[in-house]
Amino acid sequence: MQRLSKQCLSIIQTRPQNSHKGTFGRTVLVGGNAQFGGAIMMSAEACVNAGSGLTTVMTDPSNHPALHARMPEAMTVDWNDKELCDSVLDSADVILIGPGLGEDKKSQDLLSYIFQKQKEDQLLVIDGSAITLFAKGNEQLPYPTQTIFTPHQMEWQRLSGVKIADQTEENNQKEQKKLQATIVLKSHHTEIYSNQGRFQNPLGNPGMATGGTGDTLAGIISGFLAQFPDTVDATNAAVYLHSYIADQLAHDNYVVLPTKISQALPYWMKKFEH
Numbered sequence: 001m002q003r004l005s006k007q008c009l010s011i012i013q014t015r016p017q018n019s020h021k022g023t024f025g026r027t028v029l030v031g032g033n034a035q036f037g038g039a040i041m042m043s044a045e046a047c048v049n050a051g052s053g054l055t056t057v058m059t060d061p062s063n064h065p066a067l068h069a070r071m072p073e074a075m076t077v078d079w080n081d082k083e084l085c086d087s088v089l090d091s092a093d094v095i096l097i098g099p100g101l102g103e104d105k106k107s108q109d110l111l112s113y114i115f116q117k118q119k120e121d122q123l124l125v126i127d128g129s130a131i132t133l134f135a136k137g138n139e140q141l142p143y144p145t146q147t148i149f150t151p152h153q154m155e156w157q158r159l160s161g162v163k164i165a166d167q168t169e170e171n172n173q174k175e176q177k178k179l180q181a182t183i184v185l186k187s188h189h190t191e192i193y194s195n196q197g198r199f200q201n202p203l204g205n206p207g208m209a210t211g212g213t214g215d216t217l218a219g220i221i222s223g224f225l226a227q228f229p230d231t232v233d234a235t236n237a238a239v240y241l242h243s244y245i246a247d248q249l250a251h252d253n254y255v256v257l258p259t260k261i262s263q264a265l266p267y268w269m270k271k272f273e274h
């Protein structure tokens with residue numbers, strides 16, 4: 001397994017003068033039921049700060065005022081308004097579904113709807129409850145090689161059937177090959193399994209063991225996929241930078257608040273800009 005290094009951040013290039021919002025991608029984030037609104041808000045805060053050109057959050061309307069108050073840069077769509085959802089999804093480069101989605105019938109219907117809508121040239125990131133729902137269901141991935149799962153070890157156990165204690169490189173790789181999707185297996189040393197190789201993140205700290213850290217990573221991955229052309233390079237860079245920033249914050253903070261990682265993204269991306 002190849003260890004990630006600062007080298008993976010070389011994809012963060014100086015932006016061309018002649019550019020506009022569309023140059024840096026359109027991302028649509030689907031999640032945040034009434035109970036878990038914070039999850040999709042953290043994904044949105046991460047996605048915007050990661051540099052996504054345009055970020056739209058498709059969520060329960062109860063979250064709209066709080067999201068506008070916290071992150072006016074993100075646009076909101078009522079996930080019950082199918083006509084508006086159709087048009088927003090049609091122009092997306094990257095779709096993220098799962099943070100705070102929940103696991104009820106409505107959540108399942110939303111996952112099926114996104115599967116129906118995904119186009120061949122769109123990337124789909126599946127996180128949180130959407131992983132659990134997909135694992136329980138019997139739907140097929142529309143475009144496996146356009147899909148990135150971001151499970152923690154328990155979500156991976158549900159998805160792959162491999163118990164946490166048996167999640168070895170060999171077993172994980174076998175299951176990734178079956179799925180053909182890219183897998184970001186989150187832990188104290190996150191691993192990335194893909195058709196282009198296997199990578200290990202050497203960074204990270206226990207201050208990250210708090211609700212929202214994974215929602216935040218999903219937002220950064222989505223924002224990077226919207227900007228940078230290679231899926232695995234963008235995913236690796238997002239995983240590495242998410243932990244790198246958390247390690248900096250952990251010098252002076254006992255717990256690393258996920259939103260502090262997001263707020264520090266523009267500063268560190270500027271530092272690593274090539």
Ligand SMILES: NC(=O)C1=CN([C@@H]2O[C@H](COP(=O)(O)OP(=O)(O)OC[C@H]3O[C@@H](n4cnc5c(N)ncnc54)[C@H](O)[C@@H]3O)[C@@H](O)[C@H]2O)[C@@H](O)CC1
Pocket residue numbers: 035036037038039040098099100101102128129130132152153154155164211212213214215
């Ligand atoms: N502020 C919010 O609104 C938050 C919402 N969240 C959402 O809550 C939903 C459920 O996600 P959860 O992950 O909390 O719940 P899950 O039920 O998916 O998994 C967490 C459970 O698995 C157990 N577990 C065992 N080993 C584990 C491991 N190695 N890593 C992680 N968990 C392990 C944990 O103890 C916990 O009981 C998701 O949609 C998620 O996005 C969470 O992200 C937390 C923050």
Ligand SMILES: Nc1ncnc2c1ncn2[C@@H]1O[C@H](COP(=O)(O)OP(=O)(O)O)[C@@H](O)[C@H]1O
Pocket residue numbers: 128151152186187188189190203204205206207208209210211212213214215216217
């Ligand atoms: N002890 C740890 N050391 C390093 N990273 C950790 C540790 N515990 C959790 N993390 C990181 O925190 C995140 C947890 O993801 P997840 O459980 O999905 O969080 P969320 O509550 O946002 O759903 C992952 O990126 C994981 O790598």
Ligand SMILES: [Mg+2]
Pocket residue numbers: 127128152214215
């Ligand atoms: Mg999670």
